[in-house]
Amino acid sequence: MRKTIAIAALAAFALAAPLSGQDMPEPPTPASIVAAAPASDWRAIDPADLLVMTLAADAGGNPRQVVVQLLPAPFSQSWVGNIRTLAKAHWWDGTSVYRVVDNWVAQWGDGEDDEAKAKPLPEGMRVVAESEYTVPMSCEVYLFEGKVIEDRCIPEFNAIEAVDAYVMSGQTGFTAGWPVAMKLEPEGNRVWPVHCYGSVGVARNLSPDTGTGAELYAVIGHAPRALDRNIAVVGRVIEGIEHLSTLPRGKGDAGVYDDPALRVPIVSVRLGNEVGQLPQPQYEYLASDSASFAEYVRVRANRNDPFYKVPAGGVDVCNVQVPIRRVPSE
Amino acid sequence: MRKTIAIAALAAFALAAPLSGQDMPEPPTPASIVAAAPASDWRAIDPADLLVMTLAADAGGNPRQVVVQLLPAPFSQSWVGNIRTLAKAHWWDGTSVYRVVDNWVAQWGDGEDDEAKAKPLPEGMRVVAESEYTVPMSCEVYLFEGKVIEDRCIPEFNAIEAVDAYVMSGQTGFTAGWPVAMKLEPEGNRVWPVHCYGSVGVARNLSPDTGTGAELYAVIGHAPRALDRNIAVVGRVIEGIEHLSTLPRGKGDAGVYDDPALRVPIVSVRLGNEVGQLPQPQYEYLASDSASFAEYVRVRANRNDPFYKVPAGGVDVCNVQVPIRRVPSE
Numbered sequence: 216m217r218k219t220i221a222i223a224a225l226a227a228f229a230l231a232a233p234l235s236g237q238d239m240p241e242p243p244t245p246a247s248i249v250a251a252a253p254a255s256d257w258r259a260i261d262p263a264d265l266l267v268m269t270l271a272a273d274a275g276g277n278p279r280q281v282v283v284q285l286l287p288a289p290f291s292q293s294w295v296g297n298i299r300t301l302a303k304a305h306w307w308d309g310t311s312v313y314r315v316v317d318n319w320v321a322q323w324g325d326g327e328d329d330e331a332k333a334k335p336l337p338e339g340m341r342v343v344a345e346s347e348y349t350v351p352m353s354c355e356v357y358l359f360e361g362k363v364i365e366d367r368c369i370p371e372f373n374a375i376e377a378v379d380a381y382v383m384s385g386q387t388g389f390t391a392g393w394p395v396a397m398k399l400e401p402e403g404n405r406v407w408p409v410h411c412y413g414s415v416g417v418a419r420n421l422s423p424d425t426g427t428g429a430e431l432y433a434v435i436g437h438a439p440r441a442l443d444r445n446i447a448v449v450g451r452v453i454e455g456i457e458h459l460s461t462l463p464r465g466k467g468d469a470g471v472y473d474d475p476a477l478r479v480p481i482v483s484v485r486l487g488n489e490v491g492q493l494p495q496p497q498y499e500y501l502a503s504d505s506a507s508f509a510e511y512v513r514v515r516a517n518r519n520d521p522f523y524k525v526p527a528g529g530v531d532v533c534n535v536q537v538p539i540r541r542v543p544s545e
Numbered sequence: 546m547r548k549t550i551a552i553a554a555l556a557a558f559a560l561a562a563p564l565s566g567q568d569m570p571e572p573p574t575p576a577s578i579v580a581a582a583p584a585s586d587w588r589a590i591d592p593a594d595l596l597v598m599t600l601a602a603d604a605g606g607n608p609r610q611v612v613v614q615l616l617p618a619p620f621s622q623s624w625v626g627n628i629r630t631l632a633k634a635h636w637w638d639g640t641s642v643y644r645v646v647d648n649w650v651a652q653w654g655d656g657e658d659d660e661a662k663a664k665p666l667p668e669g670m671r672v673v674a675e676s677e678y679t680v681p682m683s684c685e686v687y688l689f690e691g692k693v694i695e696d697r698c699i700p701e702f703n704a705i706e707a708v709d710a711y712v713m714s715g716q717t718g719f720t721a722g723w724p725v726a727m728k729l730e731p732e733g734n735r736v737w738p739v740h741c742y743g744s745v746g747v748a749r750n751l752s753p754d755t756g757t758g759a760e761l762y763a764v765i766g767h768a769p770r771a772l773d774r775n776i777a778v779v780g781r782v783i784e785g786i787e788h789l790s791t792l793p794r795g796k797g798d799a800g801v802y803d804d805p806a807l808r809v810p811i812v813s814v815r816l817g818n819e820v821g822q823l824p825q826p827q828y829e830y831l832a833s834d835s836a837s838f839a840e841y842v843r844v845r846a847n848r849n850d851p852f853y854k855v856p857a858g859g860v861d862v863c864n865v866q867v868p869i870r871r872v873p874s875e
Contacts, residue, residue, distance in 0.1 A: 274604070317787050318742050345854055377710035380859040412648050412767040421851045437742040437767050437863055441848055444855040457647050457794045464787045516710075518771055521751045524675055525774040529710040531861070533767055 242520045245511055249538045252507035258392065259542070260284060262495040265487030266302060266450070268323075270312065270458055271480040279479075281455035282487075282496060283415050283433075284539070286448065287391055289350045290408045293343040294417050294447045297428035302486045304337035306429065311478035312462060316470030318436030321459035322418055323481060324429050326471070336429060343425050348444045349405040352397065371504040375512060377529035381409075381440045387532035389508070392500035392539070393451075394532045396443060408448040411438045411533035413456050417447040435460040438533040453498060453539045497542035511538065572850045575841055579868045582837035588722070589872070590614055592825040595817030596632060596780070598653075600642065600788055601810040609809075611785035612817075612826060613745050613763075614869070616778065617721055619680045620738050623673040624747050624777045627758035632816045634667035636759065641808035642792060646800030648766030651789035652748055653811060654759050656801070666759060673755050678774045682727065682734040701833040705842060707859035711739075711770045717862035719838070722830035722869075723781075724862045726773060738778040741768045741863035743786050747777040765790040768863040783828060783869045827872035841868065 241247075264287065270279040285295050301307060313326035325334040374388035385398035387409065397406040410416065414434045419426030425447060433452050452459070467473035487496045501508050516530035571577075594617065600609035615625050631637060643656035655664040704718035715728035717739065727736040740746065744764045749756030755777060763782050782789070797803030817826045831838050846860035 317790055348854070375710075378708035378713065379710060380705075380707035380861040381857045383708065383859050422854050440864065441845070441853075441857045441860065443857065445848075445853050460647055461791045461793060463791060515771070518775075523771075523775050524678070524752050527711045527771045527773065529713050530771065531710040534770065 243510070243514050244518070244520045245515055245536075248507055248511045248514060249501065249540075252501055252505070252538075256502055256505035256507040257499040257540075258502045260453075260498040260500060260539075262487030262490075262497065265453075265496055265498070266298070266484055267487055267490050267496060268307070268455075268484045269482040271482055273458075279455065279458040281433075281458050282453050282498075283450045284453045284498070285450040286393065286408055290393070290395075291347065291447045291449045293341050293347055294426070294428045294449050297340050297343070298431075298449060299486060300337055300339050301429055302484050303489070305483065305485075306334070306337055307481050307484035310334070310481050312459065312481065313465075313478045314432075314469065314471045315435075315459070315462045315465050317464045319434075319439065319470070320416075320432035321435050321462060322430065322432035323479075324418070324431060326430070326478070336427060340427055342427075343447070345423055345425050347425075348447060349407040352404040352406050371502055373503040373508060373512070375530070375532055375535070377516065377531065379532065381443060389503040389512075389532075389535070389537065392503055392537050394535065394537070396532070407444055409438070409532060410434055410440055410442045410446075410448060411451070412436070413452045414438075414448050415450040415452060416442065417449055419446065433459050438531075440533075454541070498539055499542055501538040503537075508538075511535070573840070573844050574848070574850045575845055575866075578837060578841045578844060579831065579870075582831055582835070582868075586832055586835035586837040587829040587870075588832045590783075590828040590830060590869075592817030592820075592827065595783075595826055595828070596628065596814055597817055597820050597826060598637070598785075598814045599812040601812055603788075609785065609788040611763075611788050612783050612828075613780045614783045614828070615780040616723065616738055620723070620725075621677065621747075621777045621779045623671050623677055624756070624758045624779050627670050627673070628761075628779060629816065630667055630669050631759055632814050633819070635813065635815075636664070636667055637811050637814035640664070640811050642789065642811065643795075643808045644762075644799065644801045645765075645789070645792045645795050647794045649764075649769065649800070650746075650762035651765050651792055652760065652762035653809075654748070654761060656760070656808070664759075666757060670757055672757075673777070675753055675755050677755075678777060679735040679737040682736050703833040703838060703842070705860070705862055705865070707846065707861065709862065711773060719833035719842075719862075719865070719867065722833055722867050724865065724867070726862070737774055739768070739862060740764055740770055740772045740776075740778060741781070742766070743782045744768075744778050745780040745782060746772065747779055749776065763789050768861075770863075784871070828869055829872055831868040833867075838868075841865070 264285045266283040266285065268281040272278055310323065310325050312321055312323040314322035327333040371391045372388060374386055379387045382396045382398055385396060387396045394409050394411055395406050396409050397404065412434055416432055417426035417428050418430035418432050462479060463477060464470060465472045472478055512535055515535050516528065517526040519526050594615045596613040596615065598611040602608055640653065640655050642651055642653040644652035657663040701721045702718060704716055709717045712726045712728055715726055717726045724739050724741055725736050726739050727734065742764055746762055747756035747758050748760035748762050792809060793807060794800060795802045802808055842865055845865050846858065847856040849856050
């Protein structure tokens, strides 16, 4: 049952009254809000929802590890399932990062165009339909002035107040620590994960192919939001993005390395609960429905600490940058 | 004289009627529109408006050159004047790229925090007021449905139809090939250049310091639009951004290289008409008021070539990526 209910009241937003002189506290910054967030506002990320990608050491012998958090249900779960299958089969071991385009993506996997020569995929891979790029919201949605302010089926939902160029008649916000967009449409409300810096997606060929999940990319530039609903977002890099963003840009077609020697060998890709060493990688994110997160979004849109002269008054969903941190090992 | 006039008609936007079978032409892509643009839609960039920065060769002995186009009048001209003074004095020669932060900026100049040790600036540098972050629009502005569609004092103005999170009661668009934002405010209409990937800005200390132009940065991540009206945008990298975006990220405070050996030496910075060798660097941009540019923006917002399944229906000003190309030497 889909039900859209417009309600008439929204908790008034209390702006701090201006103080004067030496009593005036420092205005909060995104960093100060994150530092002050109580432990109860943080949620653990299950190591089973991580991909740990170990690249060959760099020219200086320094280790390179990239940690990807996979999208939780209800988003992109068929591709995420394929990715789990690939990781369990150690399929990426021995493949490479083979394509890097400035202000666009770094891409990895087999990278073989010729299907006859391509590395065989493991058993159990699913062919996924493009309908899964978005998810129906089949439950109660609460509106205020035409904007979604609460959605009872999308967990930890937190709407952003600013408008968004890519959902003219919709809404952006966060659910369970992930940036999403949604549209209220006559044929049914839909919600989908958006492409931001660091997002990981499923490379594919022309429509209606939706890709398997074997060839993945990470965004290393301005959010390519036109890809939303056109490619499956399956996760995001939460540590080690610099090992992808600093790689030399490819000079071949579409930014593929024309010189195979430039390919960066992938030593291994493992699910976080199968890395074979303890402790497993432990991270946590600032819960989207916490007071700290709401304040964090508000300050991102209204910086008034001493560096800033003019608060923007708005922020786009990709500039909110959901706080994620490593949990110190005990 | 400021005059705001609402007019009632806007050229109806003709979407191509669907064709069928083999008569259907390929839908245009941003690349195909740029390739088909007639010579008359391109405008030359004066070499005097370029900064050519030569970095030390990389570890493999490959040359590294970064070309920055400076903002034209009426924007940021006092800082741009300082930058011309610095380039003519060869002030940057022997300085370095000293700060690189992932998804943020690469910054260059003297990089000395201690004022007593800082490299002296040349004669003729101006102290610039923060009021120059924006420019008044003191002439006729035409509106349609509350949006600016024509501005008679901002040359080659081309408004973007999509909404923008950072100018809730304003407008984004292009003028003379540059992305800008504007607001119609009771105290007067203002317009300003925006921060996109590749934008070059003037690093500064805390307000009300606005920086001199000696310490510059280029954006190497998602557009940091909250900096708009808070830092002077003075140009953009039009060639060689990869020589900045691929640099190792700094591990010191604020991403400054803690190891001075990581600093990338700047061999020289020259204005494009003073590079000391012929031919001078020649570039051109697709004019904001050309039919080709209007079509380019439309397609950026509504990709329907075979790769795309769902056109976004909008585009943010930083994802339009104004076409700029090198003019082949004769």
